[in-house]
Amino acid sequence: MLVVYRHPTKKVQKIVKVSGAGAAASGIGLSRFSGVIRSVLITNVLGIGLVGDAFAAAQRIPNILQNLFGEGALSAAFVPEYSRLADEDPDRAGRLAGGVASFLICLIAILTTVGFLAAEPLTRAVAWGFTGERFDLTVRLVRIILLGTGVLVMSAWCLAILNSHGRLFLSYAAPVIWNLAQISVLVTLAVSEIRDSSSAEKLAWALVIGSVLQVLIQIPYVLRQNRHIRLNLFWKDQPTALVLRRFFPAILGRGALQLSSFIDLALASLLSLGAASSLAAAQTLYLLPVALIATSVVAAELPELSRSDDMATISTRLSKRLLQMLWLVGPILALYLAAGPQIADALFNLGGFRIRITPDDLTVIGLALAAYALGLPALMSSRLLQSLCFSSGDTRTPARIATSRVLVSLIAGAVLMFQFEQILIIGQSLIGFGDWNFSWGPLSDSTRHSSNLPARLGPVGLALGSAIGAWFEFWMLRKHVVSNWKLNRLTNSSLWRHILPTLFAFVAAVALRQLKIGQPLLQICLIGVGVLIVYFGTSSILDTPSQSQLISDLRTTQSNSTSEEDKPSL
Structure with missing residues (x-):
């Protein structure tokens, strides 16, 4: 992608080449950071408890539509074929896009109607442990949010087309509109100090409005990329039929992940009050580097891998991207592992300016974040390996492996959560650690x-x-x-030079955490700066390849912009 900067007084311009991953990362960065603001406000305004649990559960249940038929499954099946046709025959590519769009509209309309009518049994089937007011509120919220998530599936269709044409920024920045619609309502609720169930319902309607706006802002740009797109019902055309055949195995893969999400929710509903909202808060931060780094890299690499048949090229790209992701996530991983509760305090209590979450709840969120973070390198690497499989048209293998992952997570999570549920947090200290009896079931209803x-x-x-x-x-x-x-291996250079900086940064974070600083925002800023200094310093001493490559790319970009500065404006 070319970004053109015009000098305000001279008739000259700078032309800077921005990589696909960089454009995607910029768009994702805006949407995710606005999403973090949204999630932080949700936790602060709705709290850790009945209302927070209900909203966290209600968001997950309708998300089956977006997660199954949205970005991951659609891109895996649609982007490789559409990218090929867009290069060879734009008219057939437009016909394919229109056929897929009409198929999604029909399918989602049916599923949304069924979900709306069956919201109560669906909620009961998923949130096993919810009863009384918490259950009733969840059902009401599910019906509202379902309308918005159905619309958001079409945003994934827009994203797939824009990605295929290399327009990565807009497609990934569009969710900013969705977040802003909810942030505006959350700020109003915070000012008015409304904390009852009506606050969650107002937020749910803001989600629906944001969903509609997110799709509407992308449609004109989609039609501009391919003017041959028309809705049609030619689902038996060879390209459309091929995409739909690949689509359903990809859905199974996403379905396995959705099942995992449902299982997490079902199991969390068997834990103490506030568990679901605590997990939702931790997941907000846990998934941020996945979106900023892994998703942006995959978005840029999937079309390129689909166009390449050379094994040496594929191997080189795979190794480079895996190591870059590992290096980029390093300081984040160190922070999450060493300072999870401090991060939670700085964010969810709004830097100490609106204290609504108790220190003990913050400790639970922070430790859950650290536990999630242990799987970050694996999760991010898996996204890229899945993309490689998708680029060759293989959607079945990732689906099969994802299903196995769900079973492993289910067994491990169910066993571990009942053991950890016996440990209390009192005064930010662990009480009962090492003294519990092995447990196979939840605590009594009165306790939970x-x-x-x-x-x-x-x-x-x-x-x-x-x-x-x-x-x-x-x-x-x-x-x-x-x-x-x-x-022979996934990476072609010294892996240890990408791991050691993270270990040193972790030690630095643990040491800085011992400093007694009363202001949480100041404390986490100090820890963060220390981690970055140690991380980049260690990487420089070790001459970590990924850092050297990124610095080289930045210098090349700066050199290109300088060399073009004095060329006349076009």
């Missing part, structure tokens, strides 16, 4: 539903189960890729 008892560590056990499942999935995908692509 009480809002007056101390926080418990059950969510941390669930997060650990997720991390174990992530490493299992990575190992299976690695085995498949190495075998099918005839590779």
